[in-house]
Amino acid sequence: MIDLTKANHHLWKEIMEEDAGDIRHCFNCGTCVSGCPAAEAESPLHIRRLVRMVLLGLEEKLLEDGTPWMCVTCTACEEMCPMGVKPFEVGLAIRRWQTRKDETYLPLATTEIFETGHTQPVEKIGELRKSLGLPEIPPTIAKFSELLKVFQAMLKETEIVKNNDYMFKEGNKK
Amino acid sequence: MNKYGLFLGCNMPAIRPDVERAMRLAIPALGIELVDLEGSACCPAFGTFPSADEIASLAVSGWNLSIAEKEGVNSLVQCGSCYSVLRMAREKLVKDEEKRERVNELLKKVDKHFEGKTCPRHVIDILFNDVGTEKISQSIKKDLQGLNVVVQYPCHTRFPSDVLGFDSPGRPRMLQKLVEALGATVQGYSRELQCCGGAGGFARQAYQDALKFSKKKFDAMVRETQVDFIVVNCITCLMHMEKVQKEFSKEDREFSIPVFDYAQILALCMGFDPKEVASISIIPRDKVIERVTGAP
Numbered sequence: 001m002i003d004l005t006k007a008n009h010h011l012w013k014e015i016m017e018e019d020a021g022d023i024r025h026c027f028n029c030g031t032c033v034s035g036c037p038a039a040e041a042e043s044p045l046h047i048r049r050l051v052r053m054v055l056l057g058l059e060e061k062l063l064e065d066g067t068p069w070m071c072v073t074c075t076a077c078e079e080m081c082p083m084g085v086k087p088f089e090v091g092l093a094i095r096r097w098q099t100r101k102d103e104t105y106l107p108l109a110t111t112e113i114f115e116t117g118h119t120q121p122v123e124k125i126g127e128l129r130k131s132l133g134l135p136e137i138p139p140t141i142a143k144f145s146e147l148l149k150v151f152q153a154m155l156k157e158t159e160i161v162k163n164n165d166y167m168f169k170e171g172n173k174k
Numbered sequence: 175m176n177k178y179g180l181f182l183g184c185n186m187p188a189i190r191p192d193v194e195r196a197m198r199l200a201i202p203a204l205g206i207e208l209v210d211l212e213g214s215a216c217c218p219a220f221g222t223f224p225s226a227d228e229i230a231s232l233a234v235s236g237w238n239l240s241i242a243e244k245e246g247v248n249s250l251v252q253c254g255s256c257y258s259v260l261r262m263a264r265e266k267l268v269k270d271e272e273k274r275e276r277v278n279e280l281l282k283k284v285d286k287h288f289e290g291k292t293c294p295r296h297v298i299d300i301l302f303n304d305v306g307t308e309k310i311s312q313s314i315k316k317d318l319q320g321l322n323v324v325v326q327y328p329c330h331t332r333f334p335s336d337v338l339g340f341d342s343p344g345r346p347r348m349l350q351k352l353v354e355a356l357g358a359t360v361q362g363y364s365r366e367l368q369c370c371g372g373a374g375g376f377a378r379q380a381y382q383d384a385l386k387f388s389k390k391k392f393d394a395m396v397r398e399t400q401v402d403f404i405v406v407n408c409i410t411c412l413m414h415m416e417k418v419q420k421e422f423s424k425e426d427r428e429f430s431i432p433v434f435d436y437a438q439i440l441a442l443c444m445g446f447d448p449k450e451v452a453s454i455s456i457i458p459r460d461k462v463i464e465r466v467t468g469a470p
Contacts, residue, residue: 017228037368037384038375041376041379041380042380043380045376069221070376071374072329072372072375072376073255073374074329075333076333076369078334088334099225099226099227107221107226109222110223113222117215118188118215119185119219120187120188120189121188125191128191129191132191132450134191138187139210139212140211141215143212147213150284150285151215151237151284153283154283157280158230158233160230161230
């Protein structure tokens with residue numbers, strides 16, 4: 001039994017931020033699930049179920065639900081949805097809401113991007129790159145340390161970095 | 175416009191730089207000038223800032239888009255998720271004035287600005303629609319006659335089609351035609367359009383389930399085709415479709431189907447050195463390379 005007396009009826013507005021609106025058009029048809037790779041998992045991602053949880057305001061359950069993080073980001077659900085709900089965007093919005101509510105959801109790759117500009121150590125395979133005839137360090141932010149500082153200054157102005165500043169550190173690189 | 179900014183992303187320059195080399199050699203050989211997008215960063219991948227803070231995410235995409243815009247070029251992107259992230263961010267920034275203003279406020283402090291004058295394009299789109307298969311056929315020294323190929327369309331270049339599509343979303347054919355332009359026979363199969371399973375969180379959160387999902391694809395492929403090798407055009411598809419075969423071989427019968435990025439097989443047909451353009455792989459590619467180059 002779902003106890004709706006404890007439900008947060010404003011949850012959909014909190015989650016969808018300024019993009020709220022279309023999510024209320026969902027009539028639970030399941031088209032989003034039918035083409036979803038992660039719906040084939042043993043504990044499946046069922047985006048339809050997540051949309052229901054958002055609309056019913058099941059805040060506590062949704063906060064501990066890890067399935068939004070299984071999305072392959074193929075966006076097939078958004079292509080197929082007959083009601084323009086943008087299920088893919090709903091999944092990302094749930095992830096952001098979970099991250100705002102509970103910092104343990106914060107993807108660590110965001111701190112890597114803050115530290116280096118990349119999710120992979122592009123500056124660490126210089127010998128290999130050289131042997132292929134490429135510049136040792138690619139001409140990305142990895143090559144320009146001054147630009148990286150500017151990039152970090154920009155990100156320091158964003159909510160996610162301000163609210164979790166202890167996780168975002170300059171100079172952890174190498 | 176025959177000049178494009180090469181958007182590198184993270185995986186290609188860090189893990190598969192031979193693909194970067196292949197692109198830097200093969201694409202200019204078709205008359206397209208590639209310029210570097212100096213100072214570009216992570217797109218940022220969907221599992222990073224887009225999953226944490228939308229404005230921060232749009233600011234990082236805005237950073238990247240503004241570099242190409244300042245150069246006055248469209249970017250050329252290979253990685254499926256980089257392409258999708260950049261196109262979807264551009265769409266939001268162009269259509270949503272409030273978000274654009276908030277992002278431009280952040281960019282202003284770092285001396286950058288986004289207007290949306292240029293647009294990221296996927297390499298399949300540019301090769302098929304701008305260069306054309308005829309020119310590609312004329313540019314090669316060796317062909318793939320007698321070889322059977324299976325193609326993998328990157329999901330991120332198909333959906334959502336109203337924002338980023340360039341091929342038919344339900345029945346894409348451009349990569350097939352690009353491979354056929356090299357003389358190969360492309361064989362279709364029932365799970366041709368199934369996702370490789372490698373992107374996003376599925377393989378990270380439920381590895382065994384994601385492997386089972388990919389296995390269905392590979393089982394159908396070997397059952398229904400005489401595949402000699404797979405051609406992809408996304409760095410994640412390339413890495414994942416090799417990695418899963420190694421995993422299947424531990425559990426089931428051996429899978430050893432070589433996988434190439436399109437730029438790599440194109441560069442080989444053009445006569446570029448395989449040591450530069452196709453030297454990094456999990457599944458051995460020597461037999462295909464020998465067959466194409468004619469050298470043992």
